[in-house]
Amino acid sequence: MESLSVALGSRSYPIHIGPGLISSRELYAPHLAGGRVAIVTNTVVAPLYLKAVKQASAAVAEIVVADGEQAKSWQGVEQVVDGLIAARLGRDGLVIALGGGVVGDLAGFAAAVYQRGVPFLQVPTTLLAQVDSSVGGKTAINHALGKNLIGAFHQPRAVISDVATLDSLPERELRSGIAEVIKHGLALDAAFVEWLESSIEKILKKDRAALVHAVRRSCELKARIVAQDEREAGARALLNLGHTFGHAIEAGTGYGAWLHGEAIAAGMVMAAELSLLMGHLKKTEVSRVRDLLKRAGLPVRGPALAPERLMELMALDKKAAKGQTRFVVLEAIGRAALRADVDDAAVRQAVVAAAQ
Amino acid sequence: MESLSVALGSRSYPIHIGPGLISSRELYAPHLAGGRVAIVTNTVVAPLYLKAVKQASAAVAEIVVADGEQAKSWQGVEQVVDGLIAARLGRDGLVIALGGGVVGDLAGFAAAVYQRGVPFLQVPTTLLAQVDSSVGGKTAINHALGKNLIGAFHQPRAVISDVATLDSLPERELRSGIAEVIKHGLALDAAFVEWLESSIEKILKKDRAALVHAVRRSCELKARIVAQDEREAGARALLNLGHTFGHAIEAGTGYGAWLHGEAIAAGMVMAAELSLLMGHLKKTEVSRVRDLLKRAGLPVRGPALAPERLMELMALDKKAAKGQTRFVVLEAIGRAALRADVDDAAVRQAVVAAAQ
Numbered sequence: 106m107e108s109l110s111v112a113l114g115s116r117s118y119p120i121h122i123g124p125g126l127i128s129s130r131e132l133y134a135p136h137l138a139g140g141r142v143a144i145v146t147n148t149v150v151a152p153l154y155l156k157a158v159k160q161a162s163a164a165v166a167e168i169v170v171a172d173g174e175q176a177k178s179w180q181g182v183e184q185v186v187d188g189l190i191a192a193r194l195g196r197d198g199l200v201i202a203l204g205g206g207v208v209g210d211l212a213g214f215a216a217a218v219y220q221r222g223v224p225f226l227q228v229p230t231t232l233l234a235q236v237d238s239s240v241g242g243k244t245a246i247n248h249a250l251g252k253n254l255i256g257a258f259h260q261p262r263a264v265i266s267d268v269a270t271l272d273s274l275p276e277r278e279l280r281s282g283i284a285e286v287i288k289h290g291l292a293l294d295a296a297f298v299e300w301l302e303s304s305i306e307k308i309l310k311k312d313r314a315a316l317v318h319a320v321r322r323s324c325e326l327k328a329r330i331v332a333q334d335e336r337e338a339g340a341r342a343l344l345n346l347g348h349t350f351g352h353a354i355e356a357g358t359g360y361g362a363w364l365h366g367e368a369i370a371a372g373m374v375m376a377a378e379l380s381l382l383m384g385h386l387k388k389t390e391v392s393r394v395r396d397l398l399k400r401a402g403l404p405v406r407g408p409a410l411a412p413e414r415l416m417e418l419m420a421l422d423k424k425a426a427k428g429q430t431r432f433v434v435l436e437a438i439g440r441a442a443l444r445a446d447v448d449d450a451a452v453r454q455a456v457v458a459a460a461q
Numbered sequence: 462m463e464s465l466s467v468a469l470g471s472r473s474y475p476i477h478i479g480p481g482l483i484s485s486r487e488l489y490a491p492h493l494a495g496g497r498v499a500i501v502t503n504t505v506v507a508p509l510y511l512k513a514v515k516q517a518s519a520a521v522a523e524i525v526v527a528d529g530e531q532a533k534s535w536q537g538v539e540q541v542v543d544g545l546i547a548a549r550l551g552r553d554g555l556v557i558a559l560g561g562g563v564v565g566d567l568a569g570f571a572a573a574v575y576q577r578g579v580p581f582l583q584v585p586t587t588l589l590a591q592v593d594s595s596v597g598g599k600t601a602i603n604h605a606l607g608k609n610l611i612g613a614f615h616q617p618r619a620v621i622s623d624v625a626t627l628d629s630l631p632e633r634e635l636r637s638g639i640a641e642v643i644k645h646g647l648a649l650d651a652a653f654v655e656w657l658e659s660s661i662e663k664i665l666k667k668d669r670a671a672l673v674h675a676v677r678r679s680c681e682l683k684a685r686i687v688a689q690d691e692r693e694a695g696a697r698a699l700l701n702l703g704h705t706f707g708h709a710i711e712a713g714t715g716y717g718a719w720l721h722g723e724a725i726a727a728g729m730v731m732a733a734e735l736s737l738l739m740g741h742l743k744k745t746e747v748s749r750v751r752d753l754l755k756r757a758g759l760p761v762r763g764p765a766l767a768p769e770r771l772m773e774l775m776a777l778d779k780k781a782a783k784g785q786t787r788f789v790v791l792e793a794i795g796r797a798a799l800r801a802d803v804d805d806a807a808v809r810q811a812v813v814a815a816a817q
Contacts, residue, residue: 179535183535186604186610190606190607190610214574217613218570218574218611218612218613219610219611220610220611220612221599221600221601221612221613221614221692222613222614222692243577244577248542250546251546254542254546254575254576255542255574255575255576256574256576256577257573257574257577257578257613258577258578336577336578
């Protein structure tokens with residue numbers, strides 16, 4: 106098992122990574138304050154891991170939500186809160202989020218608002234959740250008019266990442282998670298990108314040691330940024346590399362058609378092309394970005410949408426109350442920067458270039 | 462105008478108290494960060510003060526919810542959040558809660574979860590909100606199974622308490638607010654109790670200077686406690702004097718039949734009787750508590766409910782996932798203390814004594 110820490114003062118917490126951790130009593134024990142424990146999971150994950158987590162955590166209640174993004178709704182939060190009340194969970198209780206990003210976001214948000222905040226643990230079972238969404242305390246549900254429009258910053262007490270749970274993960278979802286791993290490297294760590302270039306086949310084969318390293322390094326990089334900027338007032342925005350384009354792709358194709366990581370992959374190619382146009386990145390570096398994503402089995406071109414449509418969707422995203430939209434560009438492989446002075450023509454050109 | 466500060470580090474904020482403040486542009490100006498401003502209010506307050514606040518704050522949107530406690534619901538939050546999205550309020554925006562405790566709790570909670578938290582101002586227009594609920598950052602909605610079961614700690618950027626708005630407040634609601642003023646004195650400040658004993662008639666007549674002092678001293682006392690214990694891990698619980706009994710009265714009579722302050726008033730008499738039984742308070746001091754509340758026109762006896770029924774409701778409250786219930790007792794006029802070692806027989810006896 107490998108462990109690292111997210112340094113946030115009194116809200117600091119450990120991330121444990123390794124195979125088989127999900128049933129390790131001693132990882133849950135420090136977080137059981139004598140109160141009641143409830144597990145939130147979904148219909149796909151429950152048959153696989155609920156029993157093991159229940160035994161290890163001595164949970165008295167389980168709340169099983171529907172699979173898929175639609176669980177991140179007001180109705181989903183109501184279901185979870187009703188379950189916590191039925192379980193008579195007090196402020197000394199513990200909520201365990203067992204599943205992928207949707208379960209983590211939903212259960213984390215319910216834990217944030219139930220009795221004005223109760224402790225929770227993240228037990229992520231997808232690569233995307235292990236390398237990204239379980240770390241950093243962002244919780245949210247969706248609104249018909251925008252993803253993650255309602256939420257809270259609520260840090261977990263610990264993250265328990267069992268890489269053996271990735272054995273049950275469909276390959277397409279594994280690749281989607283790899284997109285976020287690559288994102289962390291491209292944005293923050295050139296050496297990690299080199300390691301990914303030499304290890305991508307191992308990760309795709311779910312080699313345990315390679316998975317542990319990929320998860321660990323991603324979490325380290327993200328934890329460092331979160332420690333600097335818990336509430337995304339600055340540096341944390343660098344983690345949104347490819348996301349402005351990616352969100353437009355997800356919205357333009359109808360949510361769910363493209364997995365988040367797939368949209369981010371194509372979005373990172375667009376961001377790299379934009380960085381090239383702005384004179385930051387070399388053509389060979391853009392090729393490295395494209396090649397790595399391609400080898401990971403990820404899309405490097407956007408969907409069959411007119412560039413104008415993507416531009417529209419990005420403008421809409423900007424308008425949709427997200428405050429000022431800035432682009433994350435690459436100044437080099439492993440060094441992202443935020444730029445506000447990006448003109449529409451360059452963005453459009455980048456979209457077109459990425460389609461070639 | 463009088464001003465004081467709630468000292469919470471980077472979340473510190475001012476409370477301004479005085480007549481006519483509601484239309485004072487310079488009080489809103491420091492909180493307008495260039496983003497859009499939305500006012501949340503209700504159908505009773507809107508005709509009275511919405512126009513003035515809109516002009517002073519340059520708000521672009523108004524969200525008017527139903528009057529009464531039922532607005533503190535999931536539906537209420539959805540209405541407010543939908544309104545904030547329609548107003549295209551960004552993270553640089555501002556939510557203004559204009560109204561009593563219900564509006565403040567609801568708008569504050571919506572501001573806490575919209576985009577994971579946007580700034581908000583409290584502009585309380587009832588005495589109860591001015592002396593209590595607008596200060597300290599507790600926001601919440603109700604659940605069918607319990608009041609304030611869902612919420613967040615989200616501090617406002619400022620509280621603007623215009624005592625002239627109390628001119629429009631029905632007398633019964635004024636008295637209900639006075640119960641919380643008396644509570645602050647009884648729990649924390651003997652000299653303030655003496656001042657109240659000599660000034661209660663002035664307050665009831667809405668004498669401006671007396672109102673300003675009552676609001677100011679209440680806010681000072683509460684702010685000191687909140688600064689010590691923002692998330693109610695300890696001292697803040699002292700502010701719940703009379704509330705364990707009071708909540709049972711509210712639940713037993715059906716929410717709304719007794720105003721919150723009325724239930725708290727009778728609850729404080731029970732707490733005083735309990736303190737007498739436990740040997741903390743003298744009989745003359747219990748009489749002082751009762752007399753002051755009576756002079757304020759507040760009930761000093763519980764409703765026509767069997768003591769057993771109140772005991773049941775208190776046990777239910779304890780079970781309803783609130784963690785360990787402790788009683789706030791008075792060790793003297795102006796000095797409350799938390800006690801966990803209170804036996805049921807003494808509680809029952811106090812309920813009976815308060816009914817005499």
